[in-house]
Amino acid sequence: MKCLRCHNTDPTFFYKDHGSWYCRKCISFSRLDAGLHLQKHVYRSRKVSVRPKMKFAYTKAQKQIVQQILDGLRQKKDLFVYAATGAGKTEITYEAICMYLAEGKKVGFAISRRQVVLEITERLRQAFPSLSVVPVTKGYTDVIDGDIIVCTMHQLYRYPSTFDLLIYDEVDAFPFAGNEVLKQISLQSCKGQRLYLSATPDEENFKEIEKGSMKMVCLFERPHQHPLIVPQVSKGSWIAQIVWILFYCRQWVKDKKQILVFVPRKKDAERIAHLLTLLVRVKPIHSDTLDKDEIMEQFHHKELDVLVCTTLLERGITVPSVQVLVYHADHSVFTTASLIQIFGRVGRSFQDPEGRGICLCQTASDSIRGCIRQLQWMNRSARSAASR
Numbered sequence: 001m002k003c004l005r006c007h008n009t010d011p012t013f014f015y016k017d018h019g020s021w022y023c024r025k026c027i028s029f030s031r032l033d034a035g036l037h038l039q040k041h042v043y044r045s046r047k048v049s050v051r052p053k054m055k056f057a058y059t060k061a062q063k064q065i066v067q068q069i070l071d072g073l074r075q076k077k078d079l080f081v082y083a084a085t086g087a088g089k090t091e092i093t094y095e096a097i098c099m100y101l102a103e104g105k106k107v108g109f110a111i112s113r114r115q116v117v118l119e120i121t122e123r124l125r126q127a128f129p130s131l132s133v134v135p136v137t138k139g140y141t142d143v144i145d146g147d148i149i150v151c152t153m154h155q156l157y158r159y160p161s162t163f164d165l166l167i168y169d170e171v172d173a174f175p176f177a178g179n180e181v182l183k184q185i186s187l188q189s190c191k192g193q194r195l196y197l198s199a200t201p202d203e204e205n206f207k208e209i210e211k212g213s214m215k216m217v218c219l220f221e222r223p224h225q226h227p228l229i230v231p232q233v234s235k236g237s238w239i240a241q242i243v244w245i246l247f248y249c250r251q252w253v254k255d256k257k258q259i260l261v262f263v264p265r266k267k268d269a270e271r272i273a274h275l276l277t278l279l280v281r282v283k284p285i286h287s288d289t290l291d292k293d294e295i296m297e298q299f300h301h302k303e304l305d306v307l308v309c310t311t312l313l314e315r316g317i318t319v320p321s322v323q324v325l326v327y328h329a330d331h332s333v334f335t336t337a338s339l340i341q342i343f344g345r346v347g348r349s350f351q352d353p354e355g356r357g358i359c360l361c362q363t364a365s366d367s368i369r370g371c372i373r374q375l376q377w378m379n380r381s382a383r384s385a386a387s388r
Contacts, residue, residue: 001034005157005188006181026181029157038160038188043145047104052094052127056350061221061385062088066095068217069195073099073165078194078214084378085199085344086222086318090123093167093195097128100192101147105164109150110186112173114138115292116315120169121150123318139293153182156189164192170315172202172337199344200337221382226353228382229346230375231326231339233359233368241327241360245272248325248358250279253305258322261308262342264331272327273308282306285313314341320349329359329368336370343371 002009003023013025014034021034032038058066065081072079073096083089100107109124111117114137121135134146136155144158151158153176166189168176176182196214198205209216222228234244245261252259261276263269266286273284281304285295298304300319307313311333324346326334334342339359346355359368 003032003034004037005029005032005160006184008181026157026185029154029185040160041158041162043106043149043159043162045104045106046147048101048131048147050098050101050128050130052091052098053129054091054094054127056223058092059221059223059225061219061382062092062223065217065219066092069093069096070099072215072217073193073195076193078196080196080198080201080205080209080214080216081219082201082216083197083199083219084222084228084382085341086228086348087199087219088223089169089197089199089219090120091127092219093197094127096165096167096195097148100165101131103164105192106162107148108156108159108163108166108189109148109169110153110156110166110189111150111169112153112171112176113312113315114152115296115312115317116169117150117152118293118296119317124148124150153179153186156182156186159189161188161191163190165195166190166192167195167197169197170199170341171196172198172200172205173315177202177204200340202337218381220378221386222348222353224350224353225386226347227379228375229343229355229357230372230379231324231343231357231359231368233329233361233364233372235361235363237362238328242272242275244358244360245325245327246275246279248323249276249282249306252323252356253280256321258299258302258304258319259306260313260319260322260324260342260345261306262314262324262326262334263308263310264328264333266310268327269308269310273306276306276308280305282308284308286310287312311338311342313345314338317345318348319345321352321355322346323355324357326357326359326361328361330361330363330365334365334367336367336374339367339371340374343375 132146136151
């Protein structure tokens with residue numbers, strides 16, 4: 001027996017019901033009997049000639065990467081774009097999107113986290129105002145077709161053999177990383193080329209690149225050409241860390257900056273936000289927060305000074321002039337990759353390319369040191385590439 005959706009062949013995951021065996025490994029995506037092919041839906045596609053509306057012109061480095069991407073896709077190759085946070089990963093996909101749409105082909109954007117789906121959808125709508133850009137995620141499943149589909153990895157089960165170009169954003173992130181069911185569902189949703197994007201590729205990604213399954217291109221320079229923010233490390237007890245949070249938040253708000261305070265646990269978010277209400281406009285946000293969309297909208301409109309958040313917001317969130325504090329940065333939840341993503345929120349805008357990021361900890365963990373080493377290496381690589 002074999003499930004033709006998740007490719008499971010383990011008999012312990014099959015169950016017999018009314019004379020038919022079905023797969024329980026991927027049952028959360030609806031029942032599929034063993035040996036049955038997925039039911040395919042016809043999604044619309046049309047030839048459309050568009051040009052993206054961009055807030056800035058491509059830099060020399062970005063132009064080179066865009067050309068490498070287009071050349072690779074024309075050769076029917078899958079590509080992995082290893083790019084620093086804030087280097088314009090989303091923007092450098094625009095030319096590829098235009099190329100496929102002009103040929104009447106289907107384009108999809110697959111993302112691990114719901115909040116990032118909504119962020120990327122808004123950015124794509126601004127870049128392509130004449131197109132129908134549709135988010136497909138929890139709370140947004142009434143409309144599931146458009147010129148560009150932006151969805152969570154889980155929602156790819158709706159699109160077997162649909163996409164001619166499927167762009168994966170942050171493939172190293174939970175829940176996609178290490179999830180064989182999601183991987184198989186994503187592979188079956190794309191009948192053409194795959195374009196992977198990440199600032200923090202994992203060991204599995206590098207193995208695929210070494211095997212020749214896909215080609216890698218690198219971009220470590222941000223469009224404003226300022227270096228990535230390397231965090232400052234401040235060591236102290238948890239009480240000292242709380243005092244520093246209160247101090248920095250009060251000071252930075254006076255300087256008209258917004259702040260993200262990252263914490264390892266949901267209860268930390270609630271407690272620290274409660275303390276900060278004495279000084280600033282603040283709200284906590286984590287996976288159990290019911291009104292996430294409203295809180296993020298308030299933050300984007302500067303109705304809040306501070307968000308106290310878990311790693312829920314470590315990726316894909318772009319806020320101009322934001323400063324970052326990480327409480328208990330030596331906690332095991334903060335890996336090297338997550339810290340790189342977290343401090344990648346800082347210094348992304350042309351108006352404020354500097355910014356500050358601070359690791360508050362009792363000891364500098366391997367993850368903290370690894371984050372600093374990799375950010376320094378990316379900055380050296382960017383300078384080296386610019387000088388050639």
